[in-house]
Amino acid sequence: MAKAKSSNLGASNYRLFKDRAARWGVTLGGVLVLITLLLIFFYLLYVVEPIFRGVSIDDKRDFTIAKDGEVVALGIEEQSEIGYQFTDTGALSFFALQSSPGNDWQQGEILLREQVVPATPTSFTATQPQNNRYAYGTADGKAQVIEPKFRNRFVEGIRSTTPHIEYVNGHDLITVDPQGRALTQLAYEYDGESMLFAAVTADGTVVTNYLEATRNFLSGEVEMSENFNSLSLPGAVDQLEVTPNLRQLLIRQGNRLRIYDVSSSGKLSERQVIAVDRRLGDVTTMQLLAGASSILVGHSSGIVSQWFEVAEEEGRRYQFIREFKAADSAIEEIIPEYYRRTFYTVSAGGELGVFHTTSQADLYRGKPEQISAQRVVIDPRANTLLMYSDGQYHSFKLENEHPEVTWSGLWQEVWYEGYPEPEYVWQSTSGSDDFEPKFSLVPISFGTIKAAAYAMLFAVPIGLAAAVYTAYFMSPGVRKVVKPTVEIMEALPTVILGFLAGLWLAPVIENYLPGIVATIILVPSAIVFFALITSILPQRLRNQFTDGRAALVLLPLVVLVGWFSFSMSPIVEDWLFGGNVREYITNELGITFDQRNSLVVGIAMGFAVIPTIFSIAEDAVFSVPKHLSNGSLALGATTWQTLTKVVLLTASPGIFSAVMMGLGRAVGETMIVLMATGNTPIMDWNIFEGMRTLSANIAVEMPESEVGSSHYRILFLAAFVLFVFTFAFNTVAEVVRQRLRDKYSSM
């Protein structure tokens, strides 16, 4: 009964349905705002997250191939479809690793086997991975250099691969020892044209052959000339290495590393002898890192230490840089990656380790699937890890996308190769191939803080003072005009402020620096002086200069004093600084002076921030209940006392929130800093130098970064940091403001 009544009086079902649908629709719309914010937050996090992931080694597949002597080296082709092994008998065999549409084969199937040296070799060596060459030394002092190669053929868009072997210098062996002694150890490198062999002969002599390539001027052909050298060392040689730029020969004798310079046609001259600290344990192996500037030394304690050349007084010398605890037993083998500064270790106990040198990242340590490794190899793209263990092969899928980024690497000083000491560096790209990107967020975060600090230094006093005056002293009629005028500044596109700062203000400041300083000093003094004059004027005139009108009265005065300061500037410059302030600052004071500097940014961004601070602070002061100030005045306080002791105290949370909002804006501002600073990521509080901020850095580098790369993700991290920064500022400011509003409404 009641139901029928309500439906008659109220709404039909259809209307009720519409009402409910509207309610749900609108609620959804409201919640969507929250979802958007969360989406931004989590999407940024989603992009950033992979850089902090460790290495994953999984998807194991086992296979065996027919025994063919002891394995001395392993390799994988770029697509990870073919692997190859060298044995101590001098045989190279290619075997299938993975099948693809064009390469239909069984894992472990032998694709090609060839005896690459005629007789049983006495030694073996491999170049740095990216050079992909291998050499066998023979009993008669010669060497055979081999390069495993792969041919890709495309039939109807499907790729098939066949391996083949290239013999460097044909099947003719290259003489390393002209006396024809057996080579017990061998090292070999080539730089694209020239080659360098180093070997230890059966009687313990170190011999080298520098095959220098010279281009014949007439025929344009490359001719190789041999340069033999030898060196006898007391004691046995444990290991030999040659740097790929053919400049250095590294000889290891126990715990002693001898560095020889071979850059002048193979002549051996000793550069440095390193006695490796026993604290690290006995040296078991050494290996050059990708880029070949660093030596990695493996120790019996399971530690791997990194050494590279650092400029010192007596020239560039190798120095201990850092160490990694890679295993509990002695390090047997160190495998560098092809292009990145990542290396893999195998210990005597069969433990595998993955590390990145510069970021000092321990990416992996342990035995994947409980298998003890004997030999390990990585493919050029670092997607596959092939492990040899007890005559069995295990291939793993390797995921190691961002080894160069660690949280500590981003925020702490890092010692980069070639740098004299650990530093904060942001340098994401360079023209050189060997270049290692340097991602330290410290310099650009510092730049952000520096830019914001100078802007706030300028904006807070002016913005707050203007807000206090407008809210408390200004007559209502004037206030109605002044407030929107200042607030419209907030709507000015920052690109225009930035453009004016960069192209107009920067040269003005450079040319009229004394004028700027004079303005900062003279304008306030002139105002106080003018106020003093008005106070001693006769009563009739004094009544004209009320507090309410002061701002308008001062307009011409400020303009006049400003104009005076600037027109005095060249004269002051000539008088005090010998006609050129910029040179005076650079030469006499020894301070770097950039045209686009922090002073420019401070003023320009200050102007962008003033309206934000002004607007919120003015609201806060204005909405202080009138009975509070009236009470104070009635008790005999002066207006200024009332302001400082009552009004400002009451409004202080609002003023705080205004400053926070302003800071949030200054931190995130992009266009002004992009256009008005030099965008150099330096760390210096010098007001005459520029900076690079997080936001400008994103704007400059984002369009050029490769999607999914470490660089791309770090830029997202920079955005995420900005997001969190401003989120914190804004939320605190908003909460404080809400509190204040509640407090006022109860007063």
Next chain:
Amino acid sequence: MKHWFKSGKPWIWLTAGAVSVSLIAVLGLMAMIAWRGLSFFWPAAIHEIEVQANDGTTQTIIGEIYDSEEIPIQRLQESGVQLDNFDEPTLRRILLKVGNREYVPLDFAWVMVPQIVRDETPADLARLERSKDGNFYGYVVAVLENGEPVATGETIRDELDRRIERAVEIGEEADALQSAEIGAINYQLNQLRLERRRLELNDKLTMEAEQAIADREQALRDEYQELEQELFALREQASRDAVVMRDMRGVEVTLPMYRILDATFPNDMSLLAEIGHFFKQIGNFITEDPREANTDGGVFPAIFGTVFMVLLMSVLVTPFGVIAAIYLHEYAGRNAVTRLIRIAVINLAGVPSIVYGVFGLGFFVYMVGGSLDQIFYPEALPSPTFGTPGVMWSAITLAILTLPVVIVSTEEGLSRIPSTLREGSLALGATKAETLWRIILPMASPAIMTGLILAVARAAGEVAPLMLVGVVKSAPMLPVDGNFPYFHLDRKFMHLGFHIYDVGFQSPNVEAARPLVYATSFLLVTVIVGLNLTAIGVRNHLREKYRSLEH
């Protein structure tokens, strides 16, 4: 004195001084942009200046005065300039724009005022605006037709004007042919290529289909050939005339007429003619395409791109913003979710705009756009359709950025509507939805309008996020054209704000482009300040209206 300081007077005056400084900053900024922007259009006098160098040699320089400054003489001497018989600590020097870029090493020259021996503004000096190499300053000597002089002396100006007009007309015709008709053919050819690829991907490329496509392609190519002939004929016609000019070196040079857009004699203009020229230049600036890597010509594509993107954004942001505001004001209870939403709104407003750009690039362009390409445009892959920055992604990104503006403004409007109106409507039996739709929304519409205007003003000035999600320095095609489906939301676009950044900081000849940047800035500032003032006006009007309703 001490008493006076204690009274706080000086501090009060100092706070007043802060207001004065702020006001001077705002007004001075506006005035400077306006002055510099507008003086670009005013026909500046062309000076013929004779300069005597320190070693006694004289040189004639013809050009417009561009800038002047007072400089300590010390600094000049350090940079190697020698001046005799001059003892003042500072001197004045002027920067002349001498143009004639292909004949002189630098198209700007500094002149020391004390070195000037003669400064005249002869009435016969002409400024030729050219489509390449910037302005040319000099005396008109003869007008040529097929290499033969047709006019000299008295009639030369009329003849020059007439022939320039003809050349410009032919040039416009050729441009129209090239961009509209030949452009359309290229577009259709590309569509056919994509259609073939689409059929191929779906395994539907039969012999007939292939033949049909080939036939259509052939037809289009034939048409293209014809149009090309037409274009060549037009170019042939355009290269008929030329003008001989004598420049500041006294050398006579022949300039082809088709390169010349306009000839003026600013030294021989009446005030009325100057005003006319001023407005004509403003018109050209707004309606023409940029030339010379954006350093010359107009900004039409940038205006168009900005307006189009902003309109697209408005369509997206208004419904969402209004619904969110209605939720917050009409439906939301006083609970945690509401508080969270309010914090979200404040934060959306406070998050730096570049973060939106990063988010837009990663989420919209690469993630959503990339997926769209996979599903709907597989035939165009690997070249992306929506998986690359474009006008649609820019509009969506800016819609999120301006959402809080619309929400805050609409909510304020809603809160000003007296609750008696709602209660009245509900008491008469209307549902809440009906009350909203029939009573509240119509009354709040000016507030919504205010929010939208403020959002548009914000979006029009925003540059940082757009640099990542779709803006380019020079877009060959507008996002709207005559080719089906007419709106090309995947295209990149030009934007006034970015134009300022690009021309001011990335252009090869910053000095020459600077007035153009000021003019563009003035345009942008005018639009944005205008929009803001409108919004403030609407809001004040609204406040008055409801104040009267309450009593």
